[in-house]
Amino acid sequence: NAGVMQNPRHLVRRRGQEARLRCSPMKGHSHVYWYRQLPEEGLKFMVYLQKENIIDESGMPKERFSAEFPKEGPSILRIQQVVRGDSAAYFCASSPGASGNTIYFGEGSWLTVV
Amino acid sequence: AQSVTQLGSHVSVSEGALVLLRCNYSSSVPPYLFWYVQYPNQGLQLLLKYTTGATLVKGINGFEAEFKKSETSFHLTKPSAHMSDAAEYFCAVSEVNYGGSQGNLIFGKGTKLSVKP
Numbered sequence: 001n002a003g004v005m006q007n008p009r010h011l012v013r014r015r016g017q018e019a020r021l022r023c024s025p026m027k028g029h030s031h032v033y034w035y036r037q038l039p040e041e042g043l044k045f046m047v048y049l050q051k052e053n054i055i056d057e058s059g060m061p062k063e064r065f066s067a068e069f070p071k072e073g074p075s076i077l078r079i080q081q082v083v084r085g086d087s088a089a090y091f092c093a094s095s096p097g098a099s100g101n102t103i104y105f106g107e108g109s110w111l112t113v114v
Numbered sequence: 115a116q117s118v119t120q121l122g123s124h125v126s127v128s129e130g131a132l133v134l135l136r137c138n139y140s141s142s143v144p145p146y147l148f149w150y151v152q153y154p155n156q157g158l159q160l161l162l163k164y165t166t167g168a169t170l171v172k173g174i175n176g177f178e179a180e181f182k183k184s185e186t187s188f189h190l191t192k193p194s195a196h197m198s199d200a201a202e203y204f205c206a207v208s209e210v211n212y213g214g215s216q217g218n219l220i221f222g223k224g225t226k227l228s229v230k231p
Contacts (some may be wrong), residue, residue, distance in 0.1 A: 004146060004157075004173055033218070042221035044119075072157070091157060103219070105150075107157040 004029075004094050004106035005074075019086070019099040021109045033103060034067055034073040037089040049075060050097070082113045094104030108113045116141045120204050120222035128230045133177075133192040137205030140186060147188040148206040148219065149179055158204065164188065175199070186188050200229045 001007070005024040013019050025032050031050055035043040040054075047068035048056040069075040079086055089110050093103040121136040130193055146165050162173025169181040179190045188205060199212040203226075205218040 003146075005201070012184075035219075035221075042208075042223045044221070045218050048218060102160055102163060104160075105157040110155070 004092055004104055006090075006106035006109050006111060009107065010110045010112070013082050014114055015083055016081050016099075017111075019111055021077040021079075021090050021092075021095075022109070023072040023076040023077070023092030023106060024099060025092075026104055029094035029096050029104075030095040031095045032069050033093045033095075034075075034077050035091045035093065035105075037091060037108075039088070043091060046077075077088050077113050079111070082111070084113045087111055087113045116145070116193050116207050116220045118222035120205050120225050121202075122225055123223065123227065124226045125197045126228040126230060128182065129197055131212045133190070133195045133199065133227065134229065135190040135203050135205075137179075137188045137222060138186055139188060139205070141207055145207045147179075147181060148208070149173065149177070149188075149190050151175075151202045152202045152204065152224075154201075156228045161190070161197065161203075172227045173213050195227075197229050197231065200227055205220055218219075 002049045003085050004026055005020050026113045033048050034046040036046055037043045045059040052071050064080045089108045091105050091108045093105045095103040117140045119138045134231050146221045148163045149159050149161040161177050162171045162180045164171045172178045177192045179188050181188050202224045205222040208219045
């Protein structure tokens, strides 16, 4: 049973470009979460999505960041006009959604903005 | 608001020695508590979690943690460290919301564990 799959694992972008990070949840999981890990920091919650719905985006920066989880296909975290401060590891996690279930993390996508 | 404090950003122990990683939390409601381990350039792996019931929780790789409500603590221990335990450990707390999903976790800043031969 494949785990949470993220790609790309490593992404380099120049300032001003767009970054797209993809996440395929574990089979049977309909809830997806995105977290960001800055250097020397713990993970910070960004957004929680179910299929075609954003449930909680309280951790998303107000500008340039967006996330979606379409009916078909992976969840995508999109960062427009990247800046150096966006350099971080972005982790996706998924859960079945039922009460009490643990969330499972992917291996992360490391974004470097040069 | 919830928060997690991990005392000590770096902990070093000798192989075979006791491992103790400290975590204190604040929460306005009964919390769910977690410990995750992260190896370099990898994702987080769940070590153990406390939801309800027995306050001493056993996890993988010989780790355990005890929920102490009076001390608002959830310290992680392992009786005998192994070289393979060297990694970064994160404590996290969540309140049950979103219909029960635990996905909005509040993480501590992490503790890097080094194990000396």
